Amino acid sequence: MIVVFVLGGLAVLTLFAALHLYLWRRLVRDVSAPRGRYRRIGTVLAFVLPLTSLGALIGGRELPLAGERWLAWPGYLWLAVLIYLTFALLVGEAVRPLLRRALDRRAARTAPEEAVLVAVPATAPAPEATAAAPPAVPAAAEEPAAATRRQFVARTVAVAAGAAAAGTVGYGTYGVLRGPRLKNVTVPLAKLPARADGYRIAVVSDIHLGPILGRAHTQRIVDTINGARPDLVAIVGDLVDGTVADLGPAAEPLAQLRSRHGSYFVTGNHEYFSGAAPWVDFVRELGVHPLENARVELPGFDLAGVNDISGADHHAAPDYGKALGDRDRSRAAVLLAHQPVMIHEAVKHGVDLQLSGHTHGGQLWPGNYIAELANPTVAGLDRYGDTQLYVTRGAGAWGPPVRVGAPSDITIVKLVSLRA
Known part of the structure; x- marks a missing residue:
């Protein structure tokens, strides 16, 4: 197992290095003079930026939170830029020969005209001079025109790729820092009594408080939820990426959550990276009720x-029997479970609706296609037998504070009774 892990790590590092070598060639070597200032600066950045990203991914947790921020912002943002810069340059590989061909044709059309201008003088020479004159040489041939055209194409593709990547990442970062938007979903439940028709649950997941998203991010989420005036708030995991000592103040605005029947919380996999037990105690102090393999009866x-699932490695595995085993099956059941793959156990235990997060909707396109390989549902509402599954894209971001093609959301799930 260790050998597989080491080999996998080496393969990832090799790919990481190869991508940066490719970017250096296309964005630095092909567009600059060999000993120019741009070449020197670009070469330095080609080494510094990947090291910063590796530091953010691997070594950030070893630093105090303030120091981790210095690595997290440039390191994670560069990872997002790297993705879209690579995609844009690969598109440029297809465009590059077309541009070269167009420029070569244009040069070929202008060359005869220039040759005529050079070869034909304004006054006809004497016959003796004409016989002795050397053949005319086109002016264009006297310069390294082909090399100039190659560099022009390289610079055009580089600038276009850089602008596309910067625009994509910039807009995706704005979407995260602006905060999630409300999304409304209606879910009919056959067992829901008429008196509970229209019950509204605010579902929020994957807030990911950490070195980038902090207290202001939590406050935006709380204000958005309170403005929707839900009947209940469900926080379905991955609240934090760090310890209570570091991030407790960032989570404190959760104490301001307001709803008719309170706020509830279940752990996600990231809580177990940071120490789940202290966080469960802390959110309880904030007035948020942890459901650790537990159940409460609400009206309807x-x-x-x-x-x-990650709790299994920390003596805190999911226990569906404890949470659902002795309940009255004639009542509708809504289950909070962080990962969508937990739907299969929910079906076995007769759950009517499971609320999950975890996937981020892929977060960075085309990550949604990768997420589909590991999750039954990446985002939205699906049905599995008699059980429905709703997966929110989450309210924050892990790693790069960027979302592309997967906007963050807080979902208001409206329960509808078929008996109403």
């Missing part, structure tokens, strides 16, 4: 929650 339905 049961609300249950199970620990994340």
Whole structure:
């Protein structure tokens, strides 16, 4: 197992290095003079930026939070830029020969005209001079025109790729820092009594408080939820990327959450990276009720929650029997479970609706296609037998504070009774 992990790590590092070598060639070597200032600066950045990203991914947790921020912002943002810069340059590989061909044709059309201008004088020479004169040489041939055209094409593709990547990442960063938008979803439940028709649950997941997203991010989320005036708030995991000591103040605005029947929380996999037990205690102090393999009876339905799958490595595995085993099956059941793959156990235990997060909707396109390989549902509402699954894209971001093709959201799930 260790050998596989080491080989996988080496393969990733090799790919990482190869991508940066490719970027250096296309963005630095091909567009600059060999000993120019741009070449020197670009070469330095080609080494510094990947090291910063590796530091953010690997070594950030070893630093105090303030120091981690210095690595996280440039390191994670560069990862996002790297993705879209690579895509843009690969598109440029297809465009590059077309531009070269167009420029070569244009040069070929102008060359005869220039040759005529050079070869034909204004006054006809004497016959003796005409016989002795050397053949006319086109002026264009006296310069390294082909090399100039190659560099022009390289610079055009580089500038276009850089602008596309910067624009994509900039807009994606703005979407995250602006905060999630409300999304409304209606879910009919056959067992829901008429008196509970229209019950509204604010579902929020994957807030990911850490070195980049902090207290202001939490406050935006709380204000958005309170403005929607839900009946209940469900926080379905991955609240934090760090310890209570570092990030407790960033989570404190959760104490301001307001709803008719309170706020509830289940752990996600990232809580176990940071120490889940202290966070469970801390959110309880904030007035948010943890559901650790537990259930509460609410007017019209049961609300249950199970620990994340990652809890199995920390003696806190999800226990569906404890959360759901002895309940009245005639009542509707809503389950909070961080990962969508937990839907299969939910079906076995007769759950009517599972609320999940975890996927971020892929976060960075085309990450949604990768997420589909590991999750039954990446985002939105699906049905599995008699059980429905709703997956929110989440309210924050992990790693790069960037979302492309997967905007963050807080979902208001409206429960509808078929008996109403």
